[in-house]
Amino acid sequence: MSILPYAGIIIKICRAYTSTQEDFEDYYQEVCLQIWRSRNNFRQQSEWSTWIYRLTLNVCLTLLKKKKNNHQYFASDYLPAEVTEDSQAFADESLNQLYDAIRQLSEVDRGVILLYLEEKSYQEIADIMGTNPNNIGVRINRIKERLKKLLNGKVN
């Protein structure tokens, strides 16, 4: 089992939980490290890809960053309200703007919308997050409305 085919999703998730290139690279490395360390825990009760999604999200949700002032915070504590250093991470300007908006969502909402955009079913999203599939649809609609507002109505 290789993580190479899933590097894309790891990148997509890590980008949503970080605000700088440096943090993003740290998160990516950390996720790869945790996948490598936890690989023996994979019990084939789920797809390898689902396991990767879960682990990546779990690592991002609970990763600590040691900042210069020597305090320990969650990366998202540092996200400014508007534009982040990572605003030019992608070649596509609209995608950069979308990511800036996603970064302003709560940690849980970021996970939900990323999985939705990756075309996971409500059941799969609920399985990965450990939530109720019945509430996922409502939450996704709410998140999409919030994103539209954050993008100043530039999306339909």
Place this chain on the structure above:
Amino acid sequence: MEKSIETIWKEGFLKANAVVAPRLNDLYNQKSGHLVDKAMRMFRLNGIYIIGLAAFLLFISILSGVPVAGIVMVVLFLPHIIYGQRQLKAVKSIDKGVSSYQYLKSFDAWLKAAIAGYTKIYRFFYPLFILTLFFGYWFASPTQPITRKLTEKFPNAFYLVNGVPVYWLIAAVVLAILAAIFAGKIYQWDMNTIYGRVFKKLDEILADMEELRN
């Protein structure tokens, strides 16, 4: 024409450099920044520090002619070491591949159990440590000239019964009782200073997930 969020996502990632993976540097020797790994490192180091400190105190107490105080200190530190090892095993067993809710719940439960366990240990450790320090200091050979001078100069303040200064013993006992009563608060304050924001963030994420579950 305005695009949908889904279209922006799809089209954006079709561009060539959209998902360039960073280079992985020396993964085998990477120092982890993850909470669970940090906790594991913390418990491992804590165990080593405590063993070192206990050995140092035992050595000093033997040199000072109060080996009993040193042995008591070692015994006092033992629950820390044993509990730390148990917590290390428990935190190692947290599976990062389960659902986010289960994972955060397991981590939160472990964190709360570890804090509760340490609080219980400190409730006994603080008072006994204070009393051992008091008796150790009073009866240690290197401090004898000082204590002798003090008792001669201030006989009223050092009312001795079997060589023990009663008033000071009462003060030490009161301090020990206060330490036992406030052990939980002191430890909680200590933990909040270091991990307060992490606890708060975990609580927020869990509350959000629970809302999504119900």
